[in-house]
Amino acid sequence: MECARMNFTKTLLLYSAILGAQLGLAPLASADEFPAKPISVVVAWPAGGVHDTAARIVAEHLAKRLPTPVIVTNVTGAGGSTGVRHVEQADPDGYTLGLMGMHALSQNYMNPNATALSDLDPLAYLGPEPGSIQVSADSGIESLPQLIDTLKQEPGSIINGNDSPGGFSYVMAAMMESALDVKLTKVPYQGFAPTVAAILSGEVMSSTLPVPQLAEQHKSGQVKILGVAAEQRHFFAPDVPTFKEQGFDFIAGDYYIFYLPKKVPEERRSRLESALYETLLDPAFQQAAHKAGLILDPRNSVDTQAFLAQQDEKVYPILLSAGLVKARQK
Structure with missing residues (x-):
């Protein structure tokens, strides 16, 4: 059997x-x-x-x-x-x-x-996955140099949505603060999707998300990606210059x-x-x-x-x- x-x-x-x-x-x-x-x-x-x-x-x-x-x-x-x-x-x-x-x-x-x-x-x-920084359409910020100047003149004046401490968008924001001697007001969210919702709703003024998360919203004008923290531009947003192209020696990814x-x-x-x-x-x-x-x-x-x-x-x-x-x- x-x-x-x-x-x-x-x-x-x-x-x-x-x-x-x-x-x-x-x-x-x-x-x-x-x-x-x-x-x-x-x-x-x-x-x-x-x-x-x-x-x-x-x-x-x-x-x-x-x-x-x-x-x-x-x-x-x-x-x-x-x-x-x-x-x-x-x-x-x-x-x-x-x-x-x-x-x-x-x-x-x-x-x-x-x-x-x-x-x-x-x-x-x-x-x-190169890092980048974005601002909401109604933030009044049009360029990365303007963002940096604003933060130097008024530390903490830009509210930045990012991950819980340890997540990449949090680390990206912290590394940017350290490298460029500026201060953001960081607000943590549980992941990229809630951060996207926060910047689109106006809950925060900026975010430090990867380009693909907000590429379509950048194209439609809902947000503006100011810079990519890499050696090369991202193919999803070829119009956005790198930090280096704008005079800031900062790479994070x-x-x-x-x-x-x-x-x-x-x-x-x-x-x-x-x-x-x-x-x-x-x-x-x-x-x-x-x-x-x-x-x-x-x-x-x-x-x-x-x-x-x-x-x-x-x-x-x-x-x-x-x-x-x-x-x-x-």
């Missing part, structure tokens, strides 16, 4: 594979294969932000390379720390991935309860890194890395990502770890200078 059941199961899997191939579907996974159940990609921010958008585009195309669905889960709170901790404490079985940005690095130093950067296993780098909790078995880790990296190189994915305003620079786990180490060395002194280091010291 047991032998008959085994033969029936093998036959069912064979017919499923043949039918799936004929219909262009991914094959069913057997219990001893990896992955054999859905994979969760944890985003530490609410739906509607650029990290959430990036994760969902990747998940859609990653699922085409795996025999199981890839599901995005938003685990929010504490400036991104809650979501990172959720991944760090997950079973190291390969079924929980995370997507992080500068928030994981900054919280590592700002929040004594945050997950240490060394407790995460970087897997793949998607690309950078977020990024997208997929990561795992430590101690995931090497064969599973390698399987995920290969599938992720192939996804990031796929022209269909790249077309979808470009349409969403994502800048791509795919890297494997070795290069991703090297990038994160470089960011750590670069960003820590800035956080220290801005008075944001309150937990771990390098």
